[in-house]
Amino acid sequence: MSIIFVFVDGVGLGEEEQKNPFFTTATPFFSSLLGRNKLTREAAGKDYEHATLLALDAGLALEGLPQSATGQTALFTGFNAAQIIGCHLNGFPNRQLRGILAEHGIFLQLKRRLLEGTFANAYRPDIFAALQDGLQGYYSCSTLITYYGGLTFRSLDDLRRGEAVYMDITNVVLKRLGFDLPLIAPQEAGLRLAGIARHFSFTLFEYFLTDIAGHNRNGAFAAETVATLDVFLGALAQNLGADDLLLLTSDHGNLEDLSTKTHTLNPVPALVVGPKRQRLVELLAGEGSITAVTPAILRYLTEKAACREGKKG
Numbered sequence: 446m447s448i449i450f451v452f453v454d455g456v457g458l459g460e461e462e463q464k465n466p467f468f469t470t471a472t473p474f475f476s477s478l479l480g481r482n483k484l485t486r487e488a489a490g491k492d493y494e495h496a497t498l499l500a501l502d503a504g505l506a507l508e509g510l511p512q513s514a515t516g517q518t519a520l521f522t523g524f525n526a527a528q529i530i531g532c533h534l535n536g537f538p539n540r541q542l543r544g545i546l547a548e549h550g551i552f553l554q555l556k557r558r559l560l561e562g563t564f565a566n567a568y569r570p571d572i573f574a575a576l577q578d579g580l581q582g583y584y585s586c587s588t589l590i591t592y593y594g595g596l597t598f599r600s601l602d603d604l605r606r607g608e609a610v611y612m613d614i615t616n617v618v619l620k621r622l623g624f625d626l627p628l629i630a631p632q633e634a635g636l637r638l639a640g641i642a643r644h645f646s647f648t649l650f651e652y653f654l655t656d657i658a659g660h661n662r663n664g665a666f667a668a669e670t671v672a673t674l675d676v677f678l679g680a681l682a683q684n685l686g687a688d689d690l691l692l693l694t695s696d697h698g699n700l701e702d703l704s705t706k707t708h709t710l711n712p713v714p715a716l717v718v719g720p721k722r723q724r725l726v727e728l729l730a731g732e733g734s735i736t737a738v739t740p741a742i743l744r745y746l747t748e749k750a751a752c753r754e755g756k757k758g
């Protein structure tokens with residue numbers, strides 16, 4: 446009974462238009478889940494046989510385009526980070542956001558509830574030296590919640606053993622950076638993530654190429670990124686346990702609109718897959734914002750753990 450949270454950077458729910466690679470690319474897995482629809486706004490707000498697709502507001506009740514540091518802090522803590530600091534902050538968290546992540550990051554909150562979480566992404570060797578100094582400098586929200594949650598970072602050795610997945614799913618970026626690792630198929634990566642998730646109440650994986658592809662506005666790269674994600678999620682979903690839930694969501698829109706290289710004001714998807722998803726969907730739908738995600742996950746897992754204890758007693 447666990448949640449696998451696939452965080453895709455920069456993916457909103459766009460219209461069924463040519464500028465939206467989620468509409469123009471063949472995505473057999475998304476289509477199979479969404480009654481032959483693509484992952485678009487038209488498909489949202491509905492319950493399907495194997496999944497529910499919600500649209501979450503990513504605007505954080507503040508004017509302007511949503512950005513990564515504030516959006517991800519909101520997503521991984523439940524706090525409206527943009528309201529707290531008074532702006533949408535791009536790039537990496539500042540000191541104030543780090544404070545929120547250090548105190549309220551989802552991994553720390555799980556630990557306080559005696560639930561075990563893991564970050565499935567593999568890290569390049571330089572992170573391990575930086576850990577010695579308390580990660581001074583600029584790091585992503587996911588890296589910071591992993592650090593403040595006291596979790597073990599997965600390495601490239603873990604990746605070689607099949608016990609981690611890189612943020613590009615296939616190792617293509619790693620290879621380009623000169624690391625000696627084999628390319629892996631998105632199917633294999635999905636299978637690996639399902640294997641990792643078996644040992645934890647909560648598993649986070651971050652796919653980062655979606656935001657890069659959105660900023661690049663390169664149609665072929667965008668289509669490849671969407672297709673890779675679709676195959677990866679399909680393999681992951683097929684290998685989940687009967688009680689497990691897959692949750693896919695994002696920090697802000699971007700890739701779904703290739704007519705602009707900036708982020709968008711579109712809502713983001715909260716796609717929940719699994720036969721026992723109803724309670725999590727209820728908890729996510731209540732607030733309708735990305736700030737609902739972490740509280741919903743924590744509440745869902747806490748309730749399930751309490752039921753298990755009750756049954757034992």
Ligand SMILES: [Zn+2]
Binds near residue numbers: 455513656660699708
């Ligand atoms: Zn971006």
